[in-house]
Amino acid sequence: MAMLNLRTESARKREAAQQVRLSLTLERPFVKQLRAEFARVAKAAAKEARTQHAVSDHMVEHRRRLASIFARHYRIVARAFITRVADAVSKSARIVGERKDDPRVPALSIEAAAVMADLWPKLGHIINRRAAQVAETTDDIIRRKVTVGLRDGATWADIARDVEDSGLNSLRAQTIAATEVHGATQAATNEAAGSLGLALNKQWVSVEDEHTRLDHVEANAQEVGFDGTFTIGGAPMAYPGDPSGPPEQVINCRCATVFNVQE
Ligand SMILES: [Zn+2]
Numbered sequence: 001m002a003m004l005n006l007r008t009e010s011a012r013k014r015e016a017a018q019q020v021r022l023s024l025t026l027e028r029p030f031v032k033q034l035r036a037e038f039a040r041v042a043k044a045a046a047k048e049a050r051t052q053h054a055v056s057d058h059m060v061e062h063r064r065r066l067a068s069i070f071a072r073h074y075r076i077v078a079r080a081f082i083t084r085v086a087d088a089v090s091k092s093a094r095i096v097g098e099r100k101d102d103p104r105v106p107a108l109s110i111e112a113a114a115v116m117a118d119l120w121p122k123l124g125h126i127i128n129r130r131a132a133q134v135a136e137t138t139d140d141i142i143r144r145k146v147t148v149g150l151r152d153g154a155t156w157a158d159i160a161r162d163v164e165d166s167g168l169n170s171l172r173a174q175t176i177a178a179t180e181v182h183g184a185t186q187a188a189t190n191e192a193a194g195s196l197g198l199a200l201n202k203q204w205v206s207v208e209d210e211h212t213r214l215d216h217v218e219a220n221a222q223e224v225g226f227d228g229t230f231t232i233g234g235a236p237m238a239y240p241g242d243p244s245g246p247p248e249q250v251i252n253c254r255c256a257t258v259f260n261v262q263e
Helices: 008-051 059-091 112-151 154-168 171-193 215-217
Strands: 198-206 223-225 230-232 235-237 258-260
Touching: 008 059, 008 112, 008 154, 008 171, 008 198, 008 258, 059 112, 059 171, 112 154, 112 171, 171 198, 171 258, 198 230, 215 230
Parallel strands: none
Antiparallel strands: 198 223, 198 258, 230 235
């Protein structure tokens, strides 16, 4: 099965690579909508700077739109990953060990809609918090441009152009989408696995290339009980991309979770 009882390192790496590929296709439309929203708020703030010589009115609307974009994509991503686990479970006659008649394994199935219903309130908290954080950073970026502009003797027209031209940085949209999609994939995978009702361990699998942070290379193959926490660079994390983990362990992470049935 796609993410259960992968005994070899190469099988785990293959699973992690599949998760990354699916995530990439889910990221693209998310990036597009974030870029559009950053361009919109930059334009709105530039207009304020030009006409009112202040930037103050853009935050509430920006946060509201971000929350709605996040919610749309979290839902799509969570569905895709829950369905992925559910399909894998339904296709597999021998989830545990090599024997079809293993008595520990009743016919396993995952009720995707029920998993989503349990997961969605948890994601709702994450979405609101993350949308507020991203909006606040946007606000900081805009205000810094104003402060620096005024300090350096720029006119309000110059400042407005600077704010508008920045589009608030399209790399930022990419980083945010990648990080949020990853968090949603791991939350969904864990929720789906948890719904199997088996005694499971979870295992951290690193995608290792030149971008992988050292803490995550070291975390590879770390295994803990399903309700336990990984220790990543000294910090407790429930899963890769856990939004309550420290940002330096979360941003742009591509690590995956797989599960082992307890012996
Ligand atoms: Zn990672």
